[in-house]
Amino acid sequence: QAKLAGKNRFHLFDASQNQQEIDRHKQVNDIKTAFHGQQFCLYYQPKVNLKSGQVVGVEALIHWVHPERGLISPLLFMPIITASHLEIEVGNWVIKQAWQQLGAWHNQGLSLEVSINISGYHLLSPGFIEHLDATLATQPQLASQFFQLEILESTALDELSAVNKVIKACRDQLGVKVALDDFGTGYSSLTHLRHLPVDCVKIDQSFVRDMLGNPDDFAIVESVISLSDAFHREVVAEGVENHNQVNVLLLMGCELAQGFVIAKPMPADDIAGWTQGYQPHSSWSLLVEQNIS
Numbered sequence: 001q002a003k004l005a006g007k008n009r010f011h012l013f014d015a016s017q018n019q020q021e022i023d024r025h026k027q028v029n030d031i032k033t034a035f036h037g038q039q040f041c042l043y044y045q046p047k048v049n050l051k052s053g054q055v056v057g058v059e060a061l062i063h064w065v066h067p068e069r070g071l072i073s074p075l076l077f078m079p080i081i082t083a084s085h086l087e088i089e090v091g092n093w094v095i096k097q098a099w100q101q102l103g104a105w106h107n108q109g110l111s112l113e114v115s116i117n118i119s120g121y122h123l124l125s126p127g128f129i130e131h132l133d134a135t136l137a138t139q140p141q142l143a144s145q146f147f148q149l150e151i152l153e154s155t156a157l158d159e160l161s162a163v164n165k166v167i168k169a170c171r172d173q174l175g176v177k178v179a180l181d182d183f184g185t186g187y188s189s190l191t192h193l194r195h196l197p198v199d200c201v202k203i204d205q206s207f208v209r210d211m212l213g214n215p216d217d218f219a220i221v222e223s224v225i226s227l228s229d230a231f232h233r234e235v236v237a238e239g240v241e242n243h244n245q246v247n248v249l250l251l252m253g254c255e256l257a258q259g260f261v262i263a264k265p266m267p268a269d270d271i272a273g274w275t276q277g278y279q280p281h282s283s284w285s286l287l288v289e290q291n292i293s
């Protein structure tokens with residue numbers, strides 16, 4: 001805006017721009033009120049091993065339970081929280097909430113991993129490691145390797161060396177795991193894989209969705225799987241919606257997956273029951289058996 005003002009001062013008094021700012025301010029305020037009024041909750045989406053049938057873990061996804069509008073997806077409100085003064089407060093709440101839930105599951109004998117999504121700004125904010133460390137210390141008996149941070153690949157773009165340092169600290173000092181989320185959407189994915197010491201790579205759902213109809217996407221999925229293998233990273237396919245995709249992923253050597261064909265995100269209280277009742281689809285095991293013999 002300072003630049004604009006130099007070129008054309010009338011921009012400062014642009015009425016529509018002003019209205020946008022007022023709208024945005026109101027949106028942030030509504031979200032702030034909702035957050036402090038406990039209208040936010042975490043849903044959890046299972047991550048399974050397609051080959052062994054094991055439920056490996058769950059991913060925490062923030063939801064807004066709106067009194068009139070019902071359940072609101074994070075896609076609609078996270079972009080407003082991100083780039084507002086609420087970003088770190090909400091992010092820390094997610095960490096605390098998910099860490100407590102992990103403890104509750106482990107106390108029930110449910111040995112899951114829990115992953116959370118962390119914004120780039122929060123990750124690189126001063127005191128992030130110290131704050132995470134303090135949260136982990138609230139349950140000293142709980143092993144931090146069951147806790148995983150998902151960082152959007154796009155986050156890493158500008159600040160590769162800063163992100164690298166935080167990832168190292170998370171893993172080496174705190175013992176938490178780190179995943180690169182939405183992998184393949186950045187413009188230098190190979191550089192990221194090469195320079196970021198992450199435990200896991202999550203193939204972006206856009207590639208998985210179209211891989212059976214689009215040879216380019218098929219090739220990308222295949223390459224990410226073999227690259228991850230070569231770099232000794234875990235690889236997870238996101239957004240798996242049908243049995244054909246599962247079967248092709250298994251043939252490609254991808255064992256870990258999330259998606260609606262397995263389960264949609266659900267409230268924390270439903271996870272134990274779902275896990276106990278989970279059985280891989282019969283056509284998957286058939287294919288694995290054929291594959292082995």
Ligand code: C2E
Pocket residue numbers: 045060061062073074075078094117118119150181182205238239240241258259260261265
């Ligand atoms: P993500 O981390 O890549 O999460 C996966 C998204 O894909 C989730 O959407 C999930 O519900 C959806 N999904 C899972 N399986 C399928 C499938 O088979 N088909 C389709 N079409 N979609 C599937 P959701 O819950 O709307 O979250 C969207 C994004 O919002 C997340 O993408 C993540 O980047 C962000 N987000 C969610 N929770 C948080 C949070 O607590 N903090 C931050 N910073 N970001 C969050």
Ligand code: MG
Pocket residue numbers: 059116117150181
């Ligand atoms: Mg994620």
Ligand code: MG
Pocket residue numbers: 181182202204205238
């Ligand atoms: Mg993702």
Ligand code: MG
Pocket residue numbers: 182
């Ligand atoms: Mg995503």
